Amino acid sequence: MTSFKAMWSLTRADHAIALFVGVLIGAVIVAPSLDLIPKLALVLAALSPALQWMGVTSANDLWDYETDKANRRTDRPLVTGQATKATASTTAFVTITLSVVTAWLASHLTGNYLILLVASLYGILGVLYSYRIKAWPLAGNAVVALGMALPYPYGNLVVSQSIAGAALAAAGAAFCFGIGRELIKSIMDAQGDKKTGRKTLPILVGTKASSALAVVFMAAAIVFLLMPFFALTKYEGDYVFLAIAIVAAILALKIIFDTALLRNYRQNRHMTLFASFIALIAFLAGALV
Numbered sequence: 001m002t003s004f005k006a007m008w009s010l011t012r013a014d015h016a017i018a019l020f021v022g023v024l025i026g027a028v029i030v031a032p033s034l035d036l037i038p039k040l041a042l043v044l045a046a047l048s049p050a051l052q053w054m055g056v057t058s059a060n061d062l063w064d065y066e067t068d069k070a071n072r073r074t075d076r077p078l079v080t081g082q083a084t085k086a087t088a089s090t091t092a093f094v095t096i097t098l099s100v101v102t103a104w105l106a107s108h109l110t111g112n113y114l115i116l117l118v119a120s121l122y123g124i125l126g127v128l129y130s131y132r133i134k135a136w137p138l139a140g141n142a143v144v145a146l147g148m149a150l151p152y153p154y155g156n157l158v159v160s161q162s163i164a165g166a167a168l169a170a171a172g173a174a175f176c177f178g179i180g181r182e183l184i185k186s187i188m189d190a191q192g193d194k195k196t197g198r199k200t201l202p203i204l205v206g207t208k209a210s211s212a213l214a215v216v217f218m219a220a221a222i223v224f225l226l227m228p229f230f231a232l233t234k235y236e237g238d239y240v241f242l243a244i245a246i247v248a249a250i251l252a253l254k255i256i257f258d259t260a261l262l263r264n265y266r267q268n269r270h271m272t273l274f275a276s277f278i279a280l281i282a283f284l285a286g287a288l289v
Contacts, residue, residue: 006082009075010061011054011091018277019151020050022174025280026155029234029287030164038110042158045106048099048119049151055096056126058088063130071192099123106158115157122150137201141186145178148276152283165232169224170283174276176221180255181272183214188265211259218256218272222249225279234287241286248282251275 008014023046031037061068061078062085068076077083103119125133125143134140149171156167183201186193187210190202202210226249228235229242252275258264 002077002083002087006077007087007091009077010058010083010088011095012057013054015057016050016053019053019147020046022148022151022280023049023155023158025284026152026167026170027158028155029152029166029170029283030156031159037159041106041109042155044102044109045115045119045155045158046151048103048106048115049122049147049154051095051099051102052119052123052126053147055092055094055099056123056130058092058095059127060130060134062088062092064134067192067196067198070195071189096123096127110158112157112161114161115154118150118154118157122147135198135200137199137204141179141182141201144182145175148178149175164234166228166234166283166287169228169232170280172224173221173279176217176224177252177272177276177279180214180217180221180259181269181276183210183217184259184265184269184272186210187214188269207262211262215256215260218252218259221275221279222252225249225252225282228283228286235283238286238289240289241282244278244282244285248275248278251278 002010024042027037027042028034061076065078065085068079073079078085078088100116100120100123103116107113107116126147129140129143133143152167152170152174153163156163186200187202187207190200190207193200194203201213225245226242229238229245230236235241251271255268255271255275258268
């Protein structure tokens, strides 16, 4: 029987939880009042991308088995034998199916079927990513980054059919942090990817050019992060938001500096997630305080 730890790793449950929370925050940062948020619909809507992520990552480990072996990914339960391929395929089928059901229920409760449409389209894109798109230079990185950005406008849809500027700013920051992180990961994995015949961006254009592009996206993340203080009524002049956003911006600057010098890639990859989390807290605090 597959252990809890192996299932957690297989489904990347920590990221799934982050997606769930991201959808909740997407609704909170645009709602005029917390009382106006349909609570049950929001929880169901938030479950959909979390379940999708669990399913897509399980499928990804199936299709990525040989590459993960080449890269000696001992953090992958299929590689270590802690989980079986049958477990991964069953998990993928069940969680992706449930993600569609929860999105439909959220759409039915709110009367906004854009929720179901967005969830379904991204679910299809996620499966295509695992099967094919991840092998395409930059496109695969962009799909993963889109998954980090989507919760905010997606949560927005539970409250309103029009997308607010705050949700777009949060999504823009998350996307840029995400694609910067994915480029750093591609640089780290380049040796194993080359052995399996993949043509990722670092393999095609080299480490320096890929690092430079990661730096550009991290700089763009800072712009998206600080922009609401100057351009959005909801956050304009909000010094609580600004103080927390500056912490995330400082972390991003540290990542930019190290990446530009072609060093500390593993540390930078982890720090990017932390910076994204701090940015998320900034948007939430700015909306609530």
